[in-house]
Amino acid sequence: MKNIHSYWAYIVLVVLIFAVxxxxxxxxxxxxxxHKxxxxxLFALILTHIQLLIGLGVYIAGNWYNFLSDMKNSYTRLLALEHPLMMIIAIVLITMGWSKHKKQVKSESKFKSFAIFYGLALLIILSRIPWSNWLA
Ligand code: HEM
Ligand code: HEM
Incomplete structure (x- = not known):
């Protein structure tokens, strides 16, 4: 499960960067x-929603909630709190961007929704990826 989350992250990042x-x-x-x-x-939305589901699985299976009492350690604080919380916020932003674009008619407004919401989400995601774990 942890490996799936780790590999899925590559796909999520590549497609999200493309979308932005x-x-x-x-x-x-x-x-x-x-339509393209x-x-x-939509592809970026689905991939991130699946990553959310896998992430929740990794979090629960790894008993990461047990480390919520150890916030002095920056490593456990990142993985037990900061990473999950910020990723959920990013995925909420992506979902909001998706919903907003659907309600809009003008091409410019649609692109703007994606640029702002997906773009902000991408920055948040990049800021809280455990890089040293991932690429090591
Ligand atoms: C914890 C798991 C999940 C949560 C909390 C969640 C939440 C949401 C929410 C709130 C929306 C509404 C967006 C709107 O207003 O249009 C949405 C849309 C969507 N979700 Fe998820 N989702 C989850 C998992 C998944 C998974 C696993 C998939 C795909 C396999 C998925 C695919 C989609 C798709 C395709 C839409 C957009 C539908 C559309 O507007 O055309 N989601 N999700
Ligand atoms: C767009 C969303 C997300 C991305 C791109 C992402 C990416 C990553 C990456 C690259 C790692 C490092 C994997 C490794 O060590 O090789 C990781 C670890 C982790 N992620 Fe996520 N993640 C996302 C969402 C989430 C969510 C929503 C949760 C939980 C609710 C979560 C929980 C975790 C946990 C607990 C770990 C540590 C796993 C371990 O080292 O045992 N992630 N994530």
Whole structure:
């Protein structure tokens, strides 16, 4: 389960970066929002939702909640609290961006929703990935 979470993270990051860059390009070049843009946004949403599910599994299976009493240790604080909490906030932002884009009609507004919400989520995710664990 831990390995799946670790590998899934690569896919999530790559697709999320694609989605954000695509939205910024669409916004700047004033492109029309097409089915391709829709699918990329949906793909990123589904991948992150699956990562949320796997993450919850890793958290519970690894008894990470037991370490919530050990917040002086920056390693356990990151994995038991900061990483899960910030990732959940990021995934909520992505879900909000998705819902917002659906309600909008203009291409520009759709790209803007993705650029802002997915972009912010990407920054949050990058800030709280346990890099030293992951790439070691
Ligand atoms: C803990 C697990 C999960 C939670 C809390 C969750 C939560 C949500 C919420 C609140 C929405 C609503 C977005 C909206 O307003 O349109 C949503 C949409 C969606 N979720 Fe999840 N989700 C979870 C797991 C999953 C998984 C495992 C998948 C895929 C296998 C998935 C696929 C989707 C899709 C495709 C939509 C968008 C539907 C649409 O608007 O077309 N979710 N999810
Ligand atoms: C977009 C969302 C997420 C991404 C990109 C992500 C990414 C990662 C990465 C790269 C690692 C390091 C894996 C390794 O050691 O090789 C990790 C570890 C971990 N993640 Fe996530 N994660 C996400 C969401 C979550 C969520 C929502 C939870 C829990 C609710 C969670 C719980 C954990 C835990 C407990 C670990 C430590 C596993 C261990 O070392 O035993 N993650 N995550």
């Amino acid at each position: 860059v695509n939205a910024i390009i669409g916004l700047v070049k004033k492109k029309e929002f097409t 843009d829709f699918r990329l946004g």
